[in-house]
Amino acid sequence: MAKAQGAKTRGEPAVSTIHADIPAYVGPPPNADGWKTTVHELDDHRGTYGMMLFILSEGFLFIMLFVAYFYLAQGGWRWLNVKPPRLHYVIPMSVILFSSSGVAYWGEQEVKKLRYGMGRLALALTILMGMGFLALSAFDYKEHLQSVTPQTDAYGSIFYTITTFHVAHLCLGLLMLLYVLVLPKLEPRQWTPYRPYHNAAIYWHFVDFVWLFIVGFLYIAPNIR
Amino acid sequence: MSPAVEQHLTQLWESPHTLWGELTTVDHQKLGKRYLATAFAFLIMGGLEALVMRLQLAGPNRSVVDPETYDQLFTMHGMTMIFWYAQPILSGFSIYLIPLMSGARDLAFPRLNAFTYWTYLFSGLYLYGSTLLFQSPHGGWFAYVPFTDKPYSPGHGMDFYALSLIFLTISATGGAINLIVSIFRLRAPGMTISRMPLFFYSTLTVSISSVLSMPALAAACVFLELDRQWGFHFYDVTHGGIVLLWQQLFWFFGHPWVYIIFLPATGMISMIIPVFTRRPIVGYPYVAVSTVMTGLVGFGVWLHHMFAVGMSTMSMSFFSAASMTISVFSAVQVFAWLATVWKGRPVTTAAFHFAMGFLAVFIIGGLDGIVTAIIPLDWQLHDTYFVVAHLHYVLVGTNMLPVFAGFYYWLPKMTGRMLNETMGKISFWLILVGLNVTFFPMHIVALMGMPRRQWTYADGLGWGSVNLLETVGAFILAFGILLSIINFVVSLRNGERAGRNPWGADTLEWSTSSPPPAYGTVHIPTVVSRNPLWDAHDEEDDPHGERVLDQGRLTLASTPLDANPRYLSRMPEDSIVPLIMAVAMTGIFTALTFKYVWIALAFALACALANGIWLWPRHREPKPGESRQ
Numbered sequence: 092m093a094k095a096q097g098a099k100t101r102g103e104p105a106v107s108t109i110h111a112d113i114p115a116y117v118g119p120p121p122n123a124d125g126w127k128t129t130v131h132e133l134d135d136h137r138g139t140y141g142m143m144l145f146i147l148s149e150g151f152l153f154i155m156l157f158v159a160y161f162y163l164a165q166g167g168w169r170w171l172n173v174k175p176p177r178l179h180y181v182i183p184m185s186v187i188l189f190s191s192s193g194v195a196y197w198g199e200q201e202v203k204k205l206r207y208g209m210g211r212l213a214l215a216l217t218i219l220m221g222m223g224f225l226a227l228s229a230f231d232y233k234e235h236l237q238s239v240t241p242q243t244d245a246y247g248s249i250f251y252t253i254t255t256f257h258v259a260h261l262c263l264g265l266l267m268l269l270y271v272l273v274l275p276k277l278e279p280r281q282w283t284p285y286r287p288y289h290n291a292a293i294y295w296h297f298v299d300f301v302w303l304f305i306v307g308f309l310y311i312a313p314n315i316r
Numbered sequence: 317m318s319p320a321v322e323q324h325l326t327q328l329w330e331s332p333h334t335l336w337g338e339l340t341t342v343d344h345q346k347l348g349k350r351y352l353a354t355a356f357a358f359l360i361m362g363g364l365e366a367l368v369m370r371l372q373l374a375g376p377n378r379s380v381v382d383p384e385t386y387d388q389l390f391t392m393h394g395m396t397m398i399f400w401y402a403q404p405i406l407s408g409f410s411i412y413l414i415p416l417m418s419g420a421r422d423l424a425f426p427r428l429n430a431f432t433y434w435t436y437l438f439s440g441l442y443l444y445g446s447t448l449l450f451q452s453p454h455g456g457w458f459a460y461v462p463f464t465d466k467p468y469s470p471g472h473g474m475d476f477y478a479l480s481l482i483f484l485t486i487s488a489t490g491g492a493i494n495l496i497v498s499i500f501r502l503r504a505p506g507m508t509i510s511r512m513p514l515f516f517y518s519t520l521t522v523s524i525s526s527v528l529s530m531p532a533l534a535a536a537c538v539f540l541e542l543d544r545q546w547g548f549h550f551y552d553v554t555h556g557g558i559v560l561l562w563q564q565l566f567w568f569f570g571h572p573w574v575y576i577i578f579l580p581a582t583g584m585i586s587m588i589i590p591v592f593t594r595r596p597i598v599g600y601p602y603v604a605v606s607t608v609m610t611g612l613v614g615f616g617v618w619l620h621h622m623f624a625v626g627m628s629t630m631s632m633s634f635f636s637a638a639s640m641t642i643s644v645f646s647a648v649q650v651f652a653w654l655a656t657v658w659k660g661r662p663v664t665t666a667a668f669h670f671a672m673g674f675l676a677v678f679i680i681g682g683l684d685g686i687v688t689a690i691i692p693l694d695w696q697l698h699d700t701y702f703v704v705a706h707l708h709y710v711l712v713g714t715n716m717l718p719v720f721a722g723f724y725y726w727l728p729k730m731t732g733r734m735l736n737e738t739m740g741k742i743s744f745w746l747i748l749v750g751l752n753v754t755f756f757p758m759h760i761v762a763l764m765g766m767p768r769r770q771w772t773y774a775d776g777l778g779w780g781s782v783n784l785l786e787t788v789g790a791f792i793l794a795f796g797i798l799l800s801i802i803n804f805v806v807s808l809r810n811g812e813r814a815g816r817n818p819w820g821a822d823t824l825e826w827s828t829s830s831p832p833p834a835y836g837t838v839h840i841p842t843v844v845s846r847n848p849l850w851d852a853h854d855e856e857d858d859p860h861g862e863r864v865l866d867q868g869r870l871t872l873a874s875t876p877l878d879a880n881p882r883y884l885s886r887m888p889e890d891s892i893v894p895l896i897m898a899v900a901m902t903g904i905f906t907a908l909t910f911k912y913v914w915i916a917l918a919f920a921l922a923c924a925l926a927n928g929i930w931l932w933p934r935h936r937e938p939k940p941g942e943s944r945q
Contacts, residue, residue, distance in 0.1 A: 116840065116872055116884060117862035134873040134883030137424050137497055144493040144527055152531035155565060159535065161552070162561055241548055245556035248548035251539070270928060 175313035191220035348412025355405035394457030419504030435897030516582030581718035593660025666740025670721035677713030705758035733811030746796030753789025
């Protein structure tokens with residue numbers, strides 16, 4: 092019932108969170124501050140705030156790792172005479188990962204329109220693409236490890252630390268998406284249903300965003316010097 | 317309000333008084349008090365370590381402890397005080413007070429709150445686990461490489477260092493996120509950004525600093541651990557590593573951390589001084605802005621810990637100037653406090669004594685901070701007792717004295733019992749005399765050439781008598797603290813009943829009974845000024861009981877800037893899962909210490925599963941008229 096209604100109303104939040112049986116807070120009469128006098132929407136933004144701050148912290152972790160990369164490169168001890176990493180795995184990996192972000196976004200829009208089936212499909216597709224990325228990165232590692240290992244020198248240490256950290260965060264993102272996939276269909280009157288999806292998806296976008304810098308700094312830049 | 321409503325709210329919010337209830341609770345008051353008690357226990361641990369060190373240094377050529385033990389003692393003392401006491405105790409105040417001050421029923425993420433408490437406790441226990449193995453960290457609290465790398469520090473001591481700090485960053489980042497969201501979302505209607513208590517500004521500033529600076533510590537410690545256990549080469553110069561990378565990362569974290577353990581304490585002082593001078597604080601916006609600016613500029617001063625490593629004059633000048641800029645913001649706050657006292661009518665309670673003691677010691681500590689920010693002097697003073705003197709003046713002065721002021725001010729709210737004022741004042745004077753007698757001579761002995769972190773020293777250098785004086789001072793300080801502890805314990809049983817608002821204070825936590833019920837206040841309060849309890853206002857009237865919000869475990873969420881009531885936030889119930897997850901996380905770090913990767917992965921899986929259970933939605937809307945359970 093709510094589904095059909097929501098599908099029609101585009102633009103505004105698809106599921107109205109105003110429900111007769113949710114208790115209301117009745118504030119004081121309006122004064123100069125222009126307070127809202129009755130409140131009966133349930134808050135579903137806290138998780139997004141928390142996720143944003145978590146991403147901020149994680150983003151700084153990656154900034155620190157990149158800082159370490161360039162700091163260690165300042166002596167040029169290996170960076171200049173090393174054979175730059177090859178790109179033939181990384182380019183398809185990037186294509187997969189960036190398009191998976193697009194798929195996740197599309198799925199979120201579908202869920203907003205209450206098309207849960209499409210949303211779940213998009214979510215599953217995103218997860219598969221993420222796994223494809225992981226598989227390709229295993230091949231990339233296998234090839235790369237033949238020329239340099241983490242124990243070879245500082246370059247190997249930072250290279251593998253950054254990429255492994257990214258893979259670990261990607262796995263965390265995959266777990267989040269998987270979790271959203273198996274979540275029971277939440278009752279619209281309890282939460283705006285796309286909110287957990289949204290929270291997982293912004294983390295996924297963040298992981299993809301970090302990959303952009305990894306490709307740029309660690310893979311492409313050494314090839315074009 | 318009728319007792320029935322209060323009973324209903326209690327039923328909604330109070331955790332059962334059983335062991336299970338204590339382990340599963342997500343109540344911010346209980347967790348805040350636990351933070352305070354745990355951090356205080358760490359203060360005592362660190363203090364005892366310091367006393368042993370002072371006994372060792374009381375005279376030349378003493379050997380109370382052997383050199384290796386001495387190294388472990390000063391490292392554990394620094395780590396305990398800086399990481400497990402100074403910040404967590406302020407978190408404890410924030411966690412306890414912020415929901416009460418903002419009229420919310422709990423923090424934004426109550427289960428996260430339980431989780432960060434347990435991880436904080438377990439990371440500390442994990443660190444002290446190293447003592448049981450007689451392998452405590454021994455590289456100083458900032459653990460410079462290459463000394464702390466494997467070839468020079470074999471054994472597990474420095475692994476405990478790196479892993480316990482990574483563990484702690486998880487707790488501290490989670491706690492900071494929780495406080496940021498709470499401050500931005502859960503303020504009472506009308507508590508706009510320009511009417512927040514100043515304590516909110518300082519907590520908000522340091523929480524954001526924590527979120528941004530903690531990753532640097534985590535990265536540095538991950539590198540150290542990879543170097544030590546897995547043969548990586550971040551800090552190994554023979555394989556292209558750079559030793560200074562550690563210092564850069566550590567101090568990029570370390571200096572914001574100094575403000576993280578200093579600013580909330582100044583926020584507490586900004587709350588206490590107006591109450592005991594019976595007037596609003598002078599220059600509220602200036603104090604607020606300088607608090608935020610201290611946090612901001614705090615990110616641009618880390619190189620002043622590294623003036624001696626050999627850098628370009630340009631970068632040293634920049635960081636020297638930035639460090640001195642901090643003193644401008646500090647001076648704004650100091651003059652605002654002084655003006656408040658000057659214009660007000662001081663009531664000289666024990667808490668006020670501690671606040672004033674803070675001002676005096678902070679000024680001395682700040683001034684010798686400026687001295688150490690001057691590059692040529694810093695080269696001379698680097699790694700001498702001058703630095704020890706400065707950092708103790710600043711930390712004891714700006715963290716411990718405000719914390720004691722906070723205890724004397726807020727413990728009546730937490731326990732419902734007044735403390736003994738006379739004993740408090742005697743304790744204050746002992747602490748003040750003790751800390752000056754301990755730390756002031758350190759300046760002198762430094763100028764006489766005594767380096768820091770020295771196990772012992774030769775006779776005939778003229779350091780003996782000064783060091784003896786410092787040791788005497790340390791025991792006076794310890795005795796002062798002991799007196800306050802006795803005061804706290806005695807008051808629990810024998811103190812006078814505190815009542816709602818024994819100090820005639822202005823902020824919302826004093827509008828409820830002492831100790832407050834689990835739900836805080838019955839009515840969601842309203843705010844129209846900076847001093848809600850001093851300024852009576854019509855908005856507070858609620859004849860029909862419409863602002864009680866007792867229909868479920870709900871609290872009011874408002875807009876971040878205008879505090880316009882906007883949403884009802886549903887709060888999670890008590891859960892054992894945060895504790896289970898914290899235990900699993902302890903398992904991860906313990907396994908990693910001894911390189912049991914598969915066990916660590918199994919614990920990580922357990923963590924993920926626990927987190928899944930934690931977040932699984934199982935809210936059920938109570939039918940109208942039905943009570944929960």
